[in-house]
Amino acid sequence: MSLRELLGGDALLAERCVRCGFCNSVCPTSLVRSAYRPSRTSRGRIVLVQSALEGHLDDVFDEELAELMDLCFGCNRCVKVCPAGIPIPDVVRGYRHAYHRAVGVRREEALVLGYHRYAPLLSRLPRSLLRALTKRPSRVLLEWAIGTSRDAPLPLPEGGSLDDLLRGLPRDRGAVRLALFADTFYRYVRPSSALRVVELLSRKGVSVSLPPQRDSGVLLYEHGFLEELKEVAAVNALSLAERVRDGERVLTCSPASTMMLRSVYPKVLGTREAELVAENVVDVNELLLELAESRPGSLAPRAEEVVLHSSCLSQFLGLTEKIARTLRVTGASVREVRGECCGMGGVWGMFARNRADSVELCRRLTAGIRQPLVTYSETCYLQIESVHTGAVLQSFEAFR
Numbered sequence: 001m002s003l004r005e006l007l008g009g010d011a012l013l014a015e016r017c018v019r020c021g022f023c024n025s026v027c028p029t030s031l032v033r034s035a036y037r038p039s040r041t042s043r044g045r046i047v048l049v050q051s052a053l054e055g056h057l058d059d060v061f062d063e064e065l066a067e068l069m070d071l072c073f074g075c076n077r078c079v080k081v082c083p084a085g086i087p088i089p090d091v092v093r094g095y096r097h098a099y100h101r102a103v104g105v106r107r108e109e110a111l112v113l114g115y116h117r118y119a120p121l122l123s124r125l126p127r128s129l130l131r132a133l134t135k136r137p138s139r140v141l142l143e144w145a146i147g148t149s150r151d152a153p154l155p156l157p158e159g160g161s162l163d164d165l166l167r168g169l170p171r172d173r174g175a176v177r178l179a180l181f182a183d184t185f186y187r188y189v190r191p192s193s194a195l196r197v198v199e200l201l202s203r204k205g206v207s208v209s210l211p212p213q214r215d216s217g218v219l220l221y222e223h224g225f226l227e228e229l230k231e232v233a234a235v236n237a238l239s240l241a242e243r244v245r246d247g248e249r250v251l252t253c254s255p256a257s258t259m260m261l262r263s264v265y266p267k268v269l270g271t272r273e274a275e276l277v278a279e280n281v282v283d284v285n286e287l288l289l290e291l292a293e294s295r296p297g298s299l300a301p302r303a304e305e306v307v308l309h310s311s312c313l314s315q316f317l318g319l320t321e322k323i324a325r326t327l328r329v330t331g332a333s334v335r336e337v338r339g340e341c342c343g344m345g346g347v348w349g350m351f352a353r354n355r356a357d358s359v360e361l362c363r364r365l366t367a368g369i370r371q372p373l374v375t376y377s378e379t380c381y382l383q384i385e386s387v388h389t390g391a392v393l394q395s396f397e398a399f400r
């Protein structure tokens with residue numbers, strides 16, 4: 001099959017590019033020093049796809065081209081500025097999907113494909129063994145095996161699962177009931193953070209339970225594994241729709257989960273269950289704003305003065321404004337940092353080949369910040385915490 005046939009509608013989208021370069025002005029990968037090299041920018045990637053479609057490239061799936069396309073980490077910052085209305089990350093995902101069908105899966109993608117399977121297994125290992133995985137020899141081995149940088153923060157489980165932690169809590173069936181969609185990170189990697197969300201809400205009279213669920217599939221989506229994504233999405237949509245029919249809203253506590261349930265599942269599944277879930281998703285930051293506004297005094301900020309980092313997906317989902325508002329309503333003074341990206345981009349900044357650019361971006365973001373830095377994204381949090389010397393809080397941890 002030709003690239004045009006493999007790309008389908010994404011080929012027509014790429015052909016609309018007028019090469020204006022507006023996308024470069026907001027794309028994090030265009031803001032680092034290495035972006036002087038050809039095709040390492042947002043515009044460069046679309047021009048590459050155009051050139052491939054016009055037959056100017058000998059091999060449209062050669063390793064170098066695939067790596068250049070992989071520089072995009074799906075932050076969506078470019079989507080709002082493109083005058084031709086091109087959803088650039090969709091074109092990149094389309095290219096990756098075409099690559100998998102034409103060539104296969106690359107070695108580094110083992111992490112992407114296997115994360116939701118390995119994390120539950122790893123979370124059951126003794127803590128001493130989990131600690132050993134974070135030590136230098138293990139990190140060097142992982143870098144050699146799957147290309148993850150030995151210096152990057154990896155989402156390795158802290159031990160135990162959210163299911164275990166919630167099992168010990170009384171099953172309160174209060175007036176406000178929510179079904180938590182925790183995703184792999186909060187269920188198996190940092191269950192203690194999700195427990196803090198559940199405990200905070202429980203103190204405010206909101207009861208949270210954990211319905212049967214699988215990973216959100218955000219990595220599968222970003223990396224173009226669409227068949228695998230549909231499989232997990234269908235299981236989640238069915239399970240969560242059942243809770244919605246039972247009168248519950250679906251609570252998410254990561255912007256990736258909010259995006260997947262609210263906009264990606266309806267698009268890839270097109271089912272009534274996916275629509276029903278999408279209509280009933282409440283992001284934890286929206287819920288906290290509801291609480292702060294409807295019950296003044298019910299939430300208090302942990303710090304009087306904070307800097308709010310607008311993570312790519314919270315900006316895309318319109319959540320940054322809501323987080324800032326909740327902080328202000330509860331009495332905190334907030335300075336927003338909107339233009340800068342932490343450089344993690346899901347798992348992009350974890351790979352050795354992107355690490356230097358990723359750290360460069362994070363240093364730009366955190367330079368000169370003295371107050372606690374509030375962010376909303378599990379991977380942004382891991383990244384900022386690993387580079388910045390000051391205090392970092394997830395947005396839902398900024399309140400008590």
Ligand code: SF4
Nearest residue numbers: 027072073075076078
């Ligand atoms: S999605 Fe983000 S990383 Fe990808 S091209 Fe757009 S701005 Fe750049």
Ligand code: SF4
Nearest residue numbers: 017018020021023082
């Ligand atoms: S902003 Fe849109 S039209 Fe302009 S270079 Fe980027 S993709 Fe092409």
